[in-house]
Amino acid sequence: NAGVTQTPKFRVLKTGQSxxxxxxxxxxxxxxxxxxxDPGMGLRLIHYSVGEGTTAKGEVPDGYNVSRLKKxxxxxxxxxxxxxQTSVYFCASRxxxxxxxxxxxxQYFGPGTRLTVT
Amino acid sequence: KNEVEQSPQNLTAQEGEFxxxxxxxxxxxxxxxxxxxxxxxxxxSLFMLSSGKKKHxxxxxxxxxxxxxxxxxxxxxxxxxxxxxxxxxxxxxxYALNFGxxxxxxxxx
Numbered sequence: 001n002a003g004v005t006q007t008p009k010f011r012v013l014k015t016g017q018s019x020x021x022x023x024x025x026x027x028x029x030x031x032x033x034x035x036x037x038d039p040g041m042g043l044r045l046i047h048y049s050v051g052e053g054t055t056a057k058g059e060v061p062d063g064y065n066v067s068r069l070k071k072x073x074x075x076x077x078x079x080x081x082x083x084x085q086t087s088v089y090f091c092a093s094r095x096x097x098x099x100x101x102x103x104x105x106x107q108y109f110g111p112g113t114r115l116t117v118t
Numbered sequence: 119k120n121e122v123e124q125s126p127q128n129l130t131a132q133e134g135e136f137x138x139x140x141x142x143x144x145x146x147x148x149x150x151x152x153x154x155x156x157x158x159x160x161x162x163s164l165f166m167l168s169s170g171k172k173k174h175x176x177x178x179x180x181x182x183x184x185x186x187x188x189x190x191x192x193x194x195x196x197x198x199x200x201x202x203x204x205x206x207x208x209x210x211x212x213y214a215l216n217f218g219x220x221x222x223x224x225x226x227x
Contacts, residue, residue, distance in 0.1 A: 031138055033214055043204075107166075
């Protein structure tokens with residue numbers, strides 16, 4: 001079980017360039033999330049998905065797009081990168097749950113992608 | 119939005135000390151998570167709880183639903199406990215977690 005993996009681990013982009021971050025999970029989880037982490041701020045939700053073929057906006061969705069064509073993958077795209085998108089990006093996944101104490105309710109995080117936009 | 123406040127923001131302790139990190143939140147929740155993040159590292163879940171108390175090794179997490187407050191305790195702290203500890207909550211109607219800004223803990227030998 002690899003858990004949640006993210007590709008790439010590091011990337012430097014120039015302003016205006018585009019890229020796609022890939023998140024993959026092998027736990028058959030329904031829910032997947034993209035967060036960004038910036039100094040002095042808590043993790044903030046960019047987009048999320050509650051199942052294959054579905055996506056929804058989170059707290060800070062502007063400048064990002066996502067797709068969930070396969071259940072195990074959740075892609076985050078930057079069409080035209082801006083310096084304000086310099087951040088560490090974390091993907092996470094979890095299953096649906098019956099009760100809050102159900103172990104399958106646990107949320108698992110990927111190792112993060114450090115993105116710098118110059 | 120469910121605001122999550124952690125205190126203190128930064129904490130320095132000597133090895134062996136008992137440590138407490140606090141978390142307060144503003145609306146009803148279905149679960150509260152305590153997470154750990156080492157410098158430059160990924161995020162690991164320590165506890166998920168909706169009531170009462172949980173213990174794992176030297177770590178103890180408690181939650182008071184009525185007071186909307188949780189604490190993370192570390193007994194007999196060790197330098198390897200140095201990390202950022204993050205509180206996160208899932209509201210009753212939410213799909214995702216709302217995160218506190220984290221508490222940066224440094225344990226010195």
